[in-house]
Amino acid sequence: MYTEGIPGLSFFIYLLPCADALFTSLYSIVHIIISFNLRVKVKTLLKMESLAVELFKINAIKFGDYKTKVGLYTPVYFDLRVIISYPALMESLVQLMMEKIDIKNSKLVCGVPYTALPIATIISLKSKLPMVMRRKEAKSYGTKKLIEGVFSDGDSCLIIEDVVTSGSSILETVKDLKASGIVCSDAIVLLDREQGGKAFLAENGIIMHSILTMTELMRILFKRGFITAEIKATVDDYIASNKVKSESVAISLKEDRLKLSYIDRLQYAKNNVAKDLLSIMAKKQTNLCVAADLTIAADVLNLAEQVGPYICCLKTHIDIIEDFHPNFVRRLQEIAEMYEFILMEDRKFADIGKTVQMQYSKGVFNISSWATLVTVHSIFGKGVLDAISEVDLDRRRGVFLLAEASASGTLIDEKYTGETLKIASEYDDLIVGIVCQSPLFRDKPGFLQLTPGVQVGETEDNLGQQYNSPEKVIVEKGGDIAVVGRGITQSQDMRNEAKKYKDLLWAAYLKRIS
Numbered sequence: 001m002y003t004e005g006i007p008g009l010s011f012f013i014y015l016l017p018c019a020d021a022l023f024t025s026l027y028s029i030v031h032i033i034i035s036f037n038l039r040v041k042v043k044t045l046l047k048m049e050s051l052a053v054e055l056f057k058i059n060a061i062k063f064g065d066y067k068t069k070v071g072l073y074t075p076v077y078f079d080l081r082v083i084i085s086y087p088a089l090m091e092s093l094v095q096l097m098m099e100k101i102d103i104k105n106s107k108l109v110c111g112v113p114y115t116a117l118p119i120a121t122i123i124s125l126k127s128k129l130p131m132v133m134r135r136k137e138a139k140s141y142g143t144k145k146l147i148e149g150v151f152s153d154g155d156s157c158l159i160i161e162d163v164v165t166s167g168s169s170i171l172e173t174v175k176d177l178k179a180s181g182i183v184c185s186d187a188i189v190l191l192d193r194e195q196g197g198k199a200f201l202a203e204n205g206i207i208m209h210s211i212l213t214m215t216e217l218m219r220i221l222f223k224r225g226f227i228t229a230e231i232k233a234t235v236d237d238y239i240a241s242n243k244v245k246s247e248s249v250a251i252s253l254k255e256d257r258l259k260l261s262y263i264d265r266l267q268y269a270k271n272n273v274a275k276d277l278l279s280i281m282a283k284k285q286t287n288l289c290v291a292a293d294l295t296i297a298a299d300v301l302n303l304a305e306q307v308g309p310y311i312c313c314l315k316t317h318i319d320i321i322e323d324f325h326p327n328f329v330r331r332l333q334e335i336a337e338m339y340e341f342i343l344m345e346d347r348k349f350a351d352i353g354k355t356v357q358m359q360y361s362k363g364v365f366n367i368s369s370w371a372t373l374v375t376v377h378s379i380f381g382k383g384v385l386d387a388i389s390e391v392d393l394d395r396r397r398g399v400f401l402l403a404e405a406s407a408s409g410t411l412i413d414e415k416y417t418g419e420t421l422k423i424a425s426e427y428d429d430l431i432v433g434i435v436c437q438s439p440l441f442r443d444k445p446g447f448l449q450l451t452p453g454v455q456v457g458e459t460e461d462n463l464g465q466q467y468n469s470p471e472k473v474i475v476e477k478g479g480d481i482a483v484v485g486r487g488i489t490q491s492q493d494m495r496n497e498a499k500k501y502k503d504l505l506w507a508a509y510l511k512r513i514s
C-alpha cells in the first residue's frame with residue numbers, strides 16, 4: 001500500500017494487528033460484563049416473580065371492593081401484615097430490597113409503622129445499620145420523644161415501607177425524622193400502587209425505589225394463571241383512573257385534626273380552655289358533653305353528680321332553671337372541680353357587643369363568673385367577640401362559635417358557615433372551637449368541633465331536632481365533642497347511660513384516628 005508522504009500512517013498500519021487483538025479482548029470483557037449483568041437482572045426478575053406469587057399464595061393480595069387509608073375504593077388490596085408469619089418470604093423480600101438500593105449510603109434505617117417495622121429490623125440486622133423508630137403518637141410523659149433510638153443531627157436515613165398509594169405515610173414519618181434532625185432522601189418499598197405516590201414523594205424530596213409496581217404484579221399474576229384477564233383489566237383501569245391528587249395528600253398531611261389524637265392537638269391550641277379541655281378528654285378518655293336541659297336546680301346537680309365521671313363538659317341553658325340561685329352555680333362549680341369537667345353555658349349570644357357584654361357579665365345569672373365556656377352566634381360579627389374578650393382579660397375562658405345547626409330548616413348557609421370560620425381564625429386565642437355538623441376546619445387542630453344532635457336509636461324529635469349516632473357524629477361528621485341531652489337525661493339510669501355514650505364515643509374517636 002502506498003503510504004509515503006502520510007506521516008505516521010505506516011507506523012499505524014504496523015500496529016493494526018495489535019489493535020485488533022486489543023479490540024477482541026475489550027470486546028470479550030464487555031461481553032462478560034453485559035452477560036453477567038444480564039444474568040443478575042434475569043435472576044432478580046425471577047426472584048421478583050416468585051415473590052409476587054408467594055405473596056398471592058399467602059393471601060396478602062386480595063381482590064374485591066376495599067377502602068384505602070385515603071378513602072378510595074380499590075378492587076385490589078394488600079394486607080402485608082401476614083408476612084411476619086413467613087420468615088423465608090421476609091428474607092427474600094429483604095434480599096431484594098438490599099439488592100435494589102445501596103444501603104451503605106445511609107447511616108440509619110427506619111420502617112414506617114407498623115407493617116414495615118419487622119422488615120426494617122431485618123435490614124438493620126443484615127446491613128448492620130442502626131435502626132430508629134417513629135412513634136405514631138408522641139409520649140405524653142417522660143421524654144415526649146417522636147423518634148426512638150440513637151442518632152446524631154444530620155444522620156441520613158433510609159425509609160422502608162410495604163405499600164405506597166399516596167406516599168402520605170412515608171411523608172408523615174419523614175416529617176418527624178426531619179424534625180429530629182435526621183436527613184431523608186430515599187425510600188425503598190415493596191409495592192408501588194402507581195397512584196401518584198412516587199411523584200408526590202419526589203415533589204417532597206424523596207426518591208422512591210420499589211421492588212414491584214402494580215402493573216408488574218398484575219402481569220406476573222396473570223401470566224402465571226392466578227388471576228383472570230377480567231381482574232387484570234379491572235385493576236389496570238382502576239389504577240389508570242384513580243391517581244391520588246397531591247393537593248389532597250398535602251391536606252391530609254398538614255396536621256389533619258381528624259387524624260390527630262387529642263393529646264397531640266394540645267400543642268396547636270391557642271386558647272387556655274381548649275388546652276384544659278383536650279387534657280381532660282385525654283386523661284378521662286371522654287369526648288362526651290352532656291346537655292343538662294333540666295328545669296330544677298337540684299335535678300341539674302343530681303345529673304352532674306351522676307354523669308360527672310364520664311364527661312369532659314356539662315352544658316347548661318341557665319335561663320330555663322326555675323329556681324335559680326347563685327348557690328346553685330357555686331355547687332355546680334364544686335362538682336365540676338371534683339369530677340374534672342368544664343362548665344359551658346349554651347347562651348348563643350347574638351346582639352350588639354355592648355349588650356352581649358352585659359348579658360355575659362351582669363344580671364342574675366352573671367354567666368362570666370361561673371361558665372368557663374359560652375356559645376356565640378356569628379351573625380352580629382366580630383363586635384360580640386371583642387365584647388367577650390374585654391371581660392375575659394385573664395384569658396381563662398373561651399367561646400364556641402356556632403357555624404352550623406342541627407335543626408331541620410336552619411337558615412344558615414355555606415357562606416355564613418365559611419364567614420364564621422374566617423372570624424374564628426382571627427380570634428384563635430378566644431375561640432375554643434366551632435359548633436357544627438360537618439368535618440370543617442380539618443387543617444386547624446387547635447380548634448375543637450362541638451356537635452349536638454346525638455342519640456342512639458332516634459333520628460329526630462317532633463320540633464325539628466335531628467339526631468345522628470355517636471359513631472357517625474365522630475367518624476363521619478368530624479365531631480371532637482358530642483353533645484348528648486335527652487339521650488341521657490330521659491334515661492332511668494343516667495349514670496349508666498352516660499357511661500354507655502362515653503364508651504361508644506371514645507371507641508368512635510379511636511377508630512377515627514387509627
Ligand SMILES: O=c1ccn([C@@H]2O[C@H](COP(=O)(O)O)[C@@H](O)[C@H]2O)c(=O)[nH]1
Binds near residue numbers: 291346484
Ligand atoms: O345546633 C345545635 C346547637 C345546640 N344544640 C343544643 O344541644 C342540646 C341537644 O339536646 P338533645 O336533647 O340531645 O336534643 C340542646 O341543649 C340544644 O340547645 C342543638 O341541639 N343543636
